[in-house]
Amino acid sequence: MSTFSSLAQTIQPLDAAERFATLPPEYTPTKRLFIKTYGCQMNVYDSERMEEALVPLGFQATDMVDTADLIIVNTCHIRAKAEDKLFSELGRFRIVKNKRKDAGQSTIIIVAGCVGQALGADILKRAPYVDVVVGPQTYHTLPETVMRILWAQPNQPKISLGFPKMEKFDELPQERGLKGPQAFLSIQEGCNKFCKYCVVPYTRGPEYSRPLSDVLQEAKHLVDLGAKEITLLGQNVNAYHGLDAGGKETSLGRLIMALAECPGLTRLRYTTSHPRDVDDDLLCAHRDIKILMPFLHLPVQSGSNRVLARMNRQYTREFYLNIIEKFLQYNPKMAFSSDFIVGYPGESDDDFQDTCRLIDQVHFAQAFSFMYSPRPGTPAAMVKQLDEQIKSQRLQHLNGVLDGHRLAFNQTFQDQVIPVLVERADEDHGCMGRSEYMHSVHFTHPFCAVGDILNIQIQSSSHNSLKGVVV
Ligand code: SAH
Ligand code: SF4
Numbered sequence: 001m002s003t004f005s006s007l008a009q010t011i012q013p014l015d016a017a018e019r020f021a022t023l024p025p026e027y028t029p030t031k032r033l034f035i036k037t038y039g040c041q042m043n044v045y046d047s048e049r050m051e052e053a054l055v056p057l058g059f060q061a062t063d064m065v066d067t068a069d070l071i072i073v074n075t076c077h078i079r080a081k082a083e084d085k086l087f088s089e090l091g092r093f094r095i096v097k098n099k100r101k102d103a104g105q106s107t108i109i110i111v112a113g114c115v116g117q118a119l120g121a122d123i124l125k126r127a128p129y130v131d132v133v134v135g136p137q138t139y140h141t142l143p144e145t146v147m148r149i150l151w152a153q154p155n156q157p158k159i160s161l162g163f164p165k166m167e168k169f170d171e172l173p174q175e176r177g178l179k180g181p182q183a184f185l186s187i188q189e190g191c192n193k194f195c196k197y198c199v200v201p202y203t204r205g206p207e208y209s210r211p212l213s214d215v216l217q218e219a220k221h222l223v224d225l226g227a228k229e230i231t232l233l234g235q236n237v238n239a240y241h242g243l244d245a246g247g248k249e250t251s252l253g254r255l256i257m258a259l260a261e262c263p264g265l266t267r268l269r270y271t272t273s274h275p276r277d278v279d280d281d282l283l284c285a286h287r288d289i290k291i292l293m294p295f296l297h298l299p300v301q302s303g304s305n306r307v308l309a310r311m312n313r314q315y316t317r318e319f320y321l322n323i324i325e326k327f328l329q330y331n332p333k334m335a336f337s338s339d340f341i342v343g344y345p346g347e348s349d350d351d352f353q354d355t356c357r358l359i360d361q362v363h364f365a366q367a368f369s370f371m372y373s374p375r376p377g378t379p380a381a382m383v384k385q386l387d388e389q390i391k392s393q394r395l396q397h398l399n400g401v402l403d404g405h406r407l408a409f410n411q412t413f414q415d416q417v418i419p420v421l422v423e424r425a426d427e428d429h430g431c432m433g434r435s436e437y438m439h440s441v442h443f444t445h446p447f448c449a450v451g452d453i454l455n456i457q458i459q460s461s462s463h464n465s466l467k468g469v470v471v
């Protein structure tokens with residue numbers, strides 16, 4: 001199995017005018033599209049954009065795979081489990097495709113995303129019923145690809161991979177859809193950090209930032225459609241350095257300050273940040289910008305300097321703790337979440353205890369923890385690995401420590417009145433919204449609307465949510 005496929009063939013996209021001019025006259029917009037998304041928020045954003053790009057071809061989203069004329073699996077390569085899921089899912093879709101074929105209906109299956117980029121042609125070898133593989137930076141070619149398949153054009157290329165700089169955002173239709181009061185907006189792509197365990201630099205390609213005006217325009221469009229909260233996305237979002245109209249680089253902090261001027265936008269978030277790329281502009285934004293939420297996801301991965309160095313994270317625990325301290329100085333309301341990898345090659349018991357001590361120092365409000373998963377082609381996969389049992393014991397212990405802090409954080413909201421953005425308002429008056437710190441908050445209200453911000457007094461808390469009454 002080849003690791004990061006070099007089989008990069010490019011499907012040349014048509015421009016929008018050509019696309020419509022070439023639609024066959026007998027074509028009627030009645031096709032169904034099923035998209036299954038794995039991985040990070042960037043994949044969620046990409047799936048939304050794929051769906052939007054296929055709407056002009058007459059595709060409409062469905063959540064019933066049996067009715068789908070087109071199935072897209074948007075994949076994640078970050079851990080082995082995520083990749084395994086793809087092939088079990090594809091087996092299921094093959095059965096759907098065969099059943100539909102027996103009923104005289106055709107089904108196109110497309111693998112998109114990071115496994116597509118990493119495995120390329122190997123996917124077609126392992127699952128020959130897959131029609132096309134596209135990577136995370138080339139999915140703007142999908143409308144042309146799908147049209148060619150629908151018209152049964154011969155010699156349709158089956159692979160579209162690689163990293164054509166910026167082309168994706170230039171080619172995608174500017175019209176966006178919106179499914180609720182919250183919207184994602186990718187502002188930065190790729191990564192140049194090359195942490196030794198991670199596939200992202202290989203699957204998403206080199207780091208680049210979208211120009212400031214593009215981001216502002218898309219944000220305004222989303223707000224016009226009804227978005228109240230926008231989460232800016234990037235695998236290294238705080239390394240953002242998009243150019244302004246004068247060709248000058250803009251930091252994430254400055255971008256946030258510009259977005260704060262957008263009337264109607266009530267909440268801003270950004271993820272995922274790297275500790276090394278925190279700068280004064282970002283700290284000032286957290287001090288000065290009221291719509292910027294006081295909750296930061298800042299993955300530390302490990303609390304041991306020895307492990308951090310082996311991971312090539314480019315900071316020490318002291319550096320990380322100092323950043324946390326600084327954020328709190330600029331905005332005492334700040335709370336933090338993080339990612340942790342346990343059982344990294346060479347991690348000793350003492351290293352692991354350093355991680356637990358760091359958690360006790362920062363009191364993380366939320367966290368995601370993972371057992372190290374060796375990824376093909378990455379340096380950490382090529383050295384001696386720890387015993388699986390040790391990895392799983394450490395994960396269990398770490399989760400216990402993290403759970404304690406999470407519950408303690410949630411309990412600090414008892415009796416407090418907090419602003420909640422309404423996400424769901426059911427007919428029986430049961431409502432759910434989000435706190436500034438991303439808690440699910442449950443309450444009842446006879447007539448509130450999705451997108452409202454309400455003051456809720458918290459009456460009880462659990463690990464996962466808060467419950468309260470409207471005041
Ligand atoms: N860009 C972000 C994280 C991207 S991946 C950052 O630098 O922090 C999301 C998370 O997956 C990582 O923070 C890490 O905790 C986890 N992860 C990445 N590669 C992994 C691997 N090989 N095994 C286990 N977890 C991994
Ligand atoms: Fe992966 Fe490291 Fe880049 Fe994050 S910073 S995406 S963990 S290589």
Ligand code: F3S
Pocket residue numbers: 038039040041042043075076077078113114199200203204235
């Ligand atoms: Fe997964 Fe790709 Fe995101 S590997 S975490 S979907 S960048």
